[in-house]
Amino acid sequence: MLKKIESRQLQLGMFIQSFEGSWLSHPFWKTKFLLRDPADLEAIRKSGVETCWIDVAKGLDVVGRAAAAEPEAVAPAPAAPPVVAPASKLKSSADVEPKASMGSELQRAAGVINRSRQQVVALFGEARLGRSVNSEQCMTLVEGIADSVSRNPSALISLARLKTKDDYTYMHSVAVCALMVSLARHLNLDEELVREAGFAGLLHDIGKMAMPMEVLNKAGSLTDAEYKVMQSHPVRGHELLSGGGLAMPGALDVCLHHHEKMDGSGYPHKLPGEQISLLARMGAVCDVYDAITSTRPYKNAWDPAGSIQRMAQWKGHFDPAVFQAFVKSVGIYPVGSLVRLQSGRLAVVAEQHPTSLVTPRLKVFFSTKSQMPIPLETLDLAQPGCNDRILGRESPSQWGFQNLDELWQ
Structure with a gap:
């Protein structure tokens, strides 16, 4: 049951359904959440947002008690999609403490990578044959990768970068999964979203399984016609996942939009920044970083620190706040620099x-x-x-x- 209240009436324990007005006017990338942090409450009061909608069935009512039975209200549709807020307003944290040393996690991470590679090869092979992706198997993969990243982010991320050009298509998915998990934690996303981010990273390039092998593995530069074919992989991937009944909107969105750019020059839909979701913005950064730091059939890897430096100079490509959090997750000088x-x-x-x-x-x-x-x-x-x-x-x-x-x- 929804109720419209003034923002000054908000208190901890209320469930915020939406804010009145444009999403640009409030200090959060999300629009539905339980208000638990005093800092969030203070940020809302200072934002200038005068009214909001609360769900009294999921949190406290205005009088500080569980909701009483009231007629259900209908909140207005938000003025824009609930995408990430401006760089100055997005919360992030660099205090993602490792639970294990680099040395102690490297061997465990190597085992996770070897098992993941075998499973991704099998998953992608099924996709190439037109068969549905096994969501349960994918999530098991994500859990193993996320657990290693939780123990020490640098270990698995650094090892996954050392893929060979023959392994690139498969290991790129493992690496982007790990990078997405690490980035999500630096953005203070809850663990459900962390896992969804990892799931999206694992499947973001599934559409490449619908690409001709001679184009996918070409050792030289692509022709204009071949490049146009490769640009269809986000749409083909989205079709493959949605046609297979994948019920995870975040993964579908990242698959379709990880090549969009903030200035609207990306593909396939040339979305401007305010229309690109948070997970897709994250996917764009993670995808590019692993691509340029990996040896490909047609190019040698760039060094990690040099890659960060170059990416920082690509104006209009990445969301500044997301990129800043990404740098905190891998370092100004990543392992191997x-x-x-x-x-x-x-x-x-x-x-x-x-x-x-x-x-x-x-x-x-x-x-x-x-x-x-x-x-x-x-x-x-x-x-x-x-x-x-x-x-x-x-x-x-x-x-x-x-x-x-x-x-x-």
Whole structure:
């Protein structure tokens, strides 16, 4: 049962159904939630939103008691879809503390990746044959990936980046699933949405199973005609999932819209930012990051830190708030990045600090002064008494380093 009240009457324990006016005027990307956080209540009162609708069957009434039987009201339709709010209003958190060290989780994450690869190959093979996706099997996969990410996000995400070009189509889905889970937690989404984000990441490219193999695995650049064929994969994927009875709107939406851009230049529908859902905005960032940091049939991988730097410069492509949260989830210098230290040494990032983007744990291995390798040293920039610091990223290709990933594993 819905009731329209003034925002000043709101109190903790009420269930907010919708806000009056445009979604741009209120401080949340969501429109239906139980009001439990005093900070959320204060944000609403400061937002200038004068009235809202509450569901007194799901929360407290205006007098602070369970709802009494009243005639049911009908709330007006929202002025726009409940998509993510502007960058300045989206809440995010960098305090996603790992429960296990990088070293202790790497072996477990490797097992999760190997099992996931086998299952994704089988799932996608079924999809190529026109058969429905097994939602229960997919969710079991997502649970295993999400559990590893919960223990230590960097471990599985970093290992999944090391896919071969032959494995790309399958392992890209595993990697995007993990990235979506990590990003969702940095955006403070509830665990149900975290799992839905992971599910969406796992299936976002299912439409590529409807693409001709000679185009999907082409080693060189695509022709204009071939590129147009590849651009149809979001629509084909959406058709495959919806035709198979998939009842998860978020996954369907990400599948269809993960190539949309904030400036409206994306595909397939050229949606402007205010019409792109939160999960699709997240999918756009995660999809691109894993794509450019992976070896593909037609290109070599970009280094992780360089990829973050380039993505930050693509104006109009990503939602700024979502991208900012993504950087917090993987780091300014993600695991595997080559960095130059104030001491003149070069190091590879081996593990992120849970709350500081600029003080990761490093493996130092090279001196720029002597231009020679030095004994491998582990350096934790967050430790008291550490006098070194990162000056910036370096390009592994310019230094001729080929096997940096062996250092952090």
